[in-house]
Amino acid sequence: MNGPxxxxxxxxxxxxxxxxxxxxxxxxxxxxQRVNQEDVAARAGLxxxxxxxxxxxxxxxxxxxxxxxxxxxxxxxxxxxxxxxxELRKVLEERAARHALPTMDAxxxxxxxxxxxxxxxxxxxxxxxxxxAANRTFHFAIVEAPGQPHVLRLIRLLWDSTEVxxxxxxxxxxxxxxxxxxxxxxxxxxxxxxxxxxxxxxxxHRDRAxxxxxxxxx
Numbered sequence: 138m139n140g141p142x143x144x145x146x147x148x149x150x151x152x153x154x155x156x157x158x159x160x161x162x163x164x165x166x167x168x169x170q171r172v173n174q175e176d177v178a179a180r181a182g183l184x185x186x187x188x189x190x191x192x193x194x195x196x197x198x199x200x201x202x203x204x205x206x207x208x209x210x211x212x213x214x215x216x217x218x219x220x221x222x223x224e225l226r227k228v229l230e231e232r233a234a235r236h237a238l239p240t241m242d243a244x245x246x247x248x249x250x251x252x253x254x255x256x257x258x259x260x261x262x263x264x265x266x267x268x269x270a271a272n273r274t275f276h277f278a279i280v281e282a283p284g285q286p287h288v289l290r291l292i293r294l295l296w297d298s299t300e301v302x303x304x305x306x307x308x309x310x311x312x313x314x315x316x317x318x319x320x321x322x323x324x325x326x327x328x329x330x331x332x333x334x335x336x337x338x339x340x341x342h343r344d345r346a347x348x349x350x351x352x353x354x355x
Contacts, residue, residue, distance in 0.1 A: 149183055153191035156181035161200065161211055162266055162304045169213040172201065199298040211301065216354050219302060222295050223347045229292050230280060230343075231336050237282035238332050246327060249278045253320045260313035268307050268316075269300070275320060279327065279335075305353055306346050315345065 157177060160166040178188045192209045195201040201209045214222075252275035259268035273296065281289060296303075306312050319342040326335035 149187035150190045150194070153177070153181055153183055153187040154194055156183075157188075157191055157195055158200075158300065159266070161301045162269055164304065164308075166211050168211050168301055170211050171207070172209040172211065174208075198294060200301070212298070214299070214302060216351050219299060219347060219350055219354075222299055223343055226292065226295050227340060227343060229288055229295070230276075230339060233280035233282075233285055233288050233292060234335055234339060235332050236285055236288075237280050238327070238330065238335060240282045241279075241327065241330075245278060249275060249327060250324060252278055253317075253324055256320055257317045260307075260317050263310070263313070265304055265307045268313060269304060272303075272307075272316065279323070279339075302350055303346070306349055309349065309353075312346075312349055316342070319345070 157166070157172070160177065160180070166172060172192065174185050174188050174192070178185045181188070192201060192203075196203050196209065200212055202212045203209050252271050255271035256268055256275060259265075259271055276296075277289075277293075280292065307316070319338065323335065323338045323342065326338050
């Protein structure tokens, strides 16, 4: 008989990656800002070595940019970059959603509903970090179905590369409310098992975020 699963312990590098993500999402590190390795290490209670490794991980994801002799900077995206990323997400997420919907069971739907409730609670409290986490859980619970590991890997990469900008979006109170309503409409489509409606609601939700970010950036 197999024993109970032993939870994995985060490595120092993963702890450093998580710390850097939190600093960017909270606005402590903003687009275009240089990352001070020693400062990040002190905040995370780590040595500089795992922070250096974490910087390379986030550079590969596109969240950081390395400039020779100057160090790492939070990647600064232009609107055209965001638009390209969102257009790629549209293609991949439609494919993933259409594949996942027929396999969705009651447990998965309950997980999506719970994430939607967590989003609504965080929006009401103005807790941007909590809403970002719940929003990610909500969207990935919809598309995480067996049989499409490469699509999901690409979707995660695209999401990670724009998390800082998603935080800007959720810093607007009216958009926190709009997102809650969008999630309700997406849930209605899921419960109805209507793939076309689900894709349409996901597209509308994504398009509104891109439109708002366009205004913020320009």
